[in-house]
Amino acid sequence: MLAVKVPKKEAERVRRQLLELGVLAEGYAVKREGEFILFPVTKPVEGFELVEAEFERLERRPHSYREVVEVPKELRPLLPSSFDIVGDIAIIELPGELMPHGRAIGEAILKVHRNIKAVFAKGSKVEGEYRVRELVHLAGENRTETIHRENGIRLKLDVAKVYYTPRLSTERMRVFEKTQAGEVVFDMFSGVGPYSILLAKKAKLVFACDINPWAVRYLEENIRLNRANNVVPILGDVRKVAGKIKADRVIMNLPRFADRFLREAMMSVKPGGVIHYYGFGPEEDPFSEHGAKIKAAARELGLSVEFLDSRKVRPYAPRQVNIAIDFRVL
Structure with missing residues (x-):
């Protein structure tokens, strides 16, 4: 397979350039040879050293839990396209028709998002003086305390209490x-x-x-x-x-x-x-x-x-x- 060969210190810059040119071959692991990195490309690229090399294919990981979850076909249009992630806890809003399949949905989220350790469904609206909601455990660890990182700060909280x-x-x-x-x-x-x-x-x-x-x-x-x-x-x-x-x-x-x-x-x-x-x-x-x-x-x-x-x-x-x-x- 055709490849671009560059010194390690230039690898990240070249990778971005190849992406911008649209010539970086997808689905392959980059290769290391001593002090050089080899990038698989789909066609010759001017200005770079070109070589022939063999590359290992990467297993494609699903991007969304909806690609792997198993629910009845007629319910698939109801699957939410997004959910909140607080620390390592996912909180998803499910319509009533999908609640019986909550465990399967939770397990699919855990499978696709390795950084998530617990999945909950919203069981009620935010209400009361303390502005909290009921949560229904779907999969993973049954805990609601986590540490969330945003904007360079860390926030410890319990999603069921605050x-x-x-x-x-x-x-x-x-x-x-x-x-x-x-x-x-x-x-x-x-x-x-x-x-x-x-x-x-x-x-x-x-x-x-x-x-x-x-x-x-x-x-x-x-x-x-x-x-x-x-x-x-x-x-x-x-x-x-x-x-x-x-x-x-x-x-x-x-x-x-x-x-x-x-x-x-x-x-x-x-x-x-x-x-x-x-x-x-x-x-x-x-x-x-x-x-x-x-x-x-x-x-x-x-x-x-x-x-x-x-x-x-x-x-x-x-x-x-x-x-x-x-x-x-x-």
């Missing part, structure tokens, strides 16, 4: 990039600390409040795990904390009920400070209602607001989106 979604990782990094060195931050609904621990890398001080004692327990562990000693954990109702803190930046990641806490947020931000507000809204016009509530809350306190950014963060439900509104309080 609210956490990996789908906001990009949004959390967006807020981090807007945060200025030396700021005081108030994370009103901190959970286990995905915003707080990350922002602590820049902020002078982060006050992190949550009403769920399990969330605060894991937050305290995550402070130690990440050496984020400038994070102050607060267990309790944020309404009892509001006004006692004056922050440069306030995080309101409670999208279902954040509008009920706008007064508390504005009481806790310094003049000119920024609030990151989250909510849910209809796909066609998700911002208007929330914007009106923000203005009304400011008027009640004799304040004004300057809207900085409004964006759709992610789809949430049919024709519903999770939105973010950044505004300055004046």
Whole structure:
């Protein structure tokens, strides 16, 4: 078979170049010969040393659990195309028709994704004061505690006892990039600390409040795990904390009920400070209602607001989106 022969130190650069040219032969293991690497190619490539070599075929691994799972043919269109991965735990949302086949689905996920050790199905919606859901064990280890890595931090948590979604990782990094060195931050609904621990890398001080004692327990562990000693954990109702803190930046990641806490947020931000507000809204016009509530809350306190950014963060439900509104309080 035709191959490109390059020194080891140039191997990664050449591999990327061959991929860009579309000539790297798929399904074969690269070959090592002394201080050289041989890449199988589909046709001659100018500018490289070409040789003939034999290559070992690679066994193709499935890319999706749907390729290997065994369920009745008529149910296959119902198989979800994605699921959440928190640490080494997978959480999948299955329609009722597929729940009797949950074990087979869980085993297929474990087979395809070697880094996953436990699979659960969502047994209920996120609900209650602590924003948790019932989980149904499908396959693998029957445990719900894990360590999740995102944005250069580690988060220890129990997916059955606290609210956490990996789908906001990009949004959390967006807020981090807007945060200025030396700021005081108030994370009103901190959970286990995905915003707080990350922002602590820049902020002078982060006050992190949550009403769920399990969330605060894991937050305290995550402070130690990440050496984020400038994070102050607060267990309790944020309404009892509001006004006692004056922050440069306030995080309101409670999208279902954040509008009920706008007064508390504005009481806790310094003049000119920024609030990151989250909510849910209809796909066609998700911002208007929330914007009106923000203005009304400011008027009640004799304040004004300057809207900085409004964006759709992610789809949430049919024709519903999770939105973010950044505004300055004046």
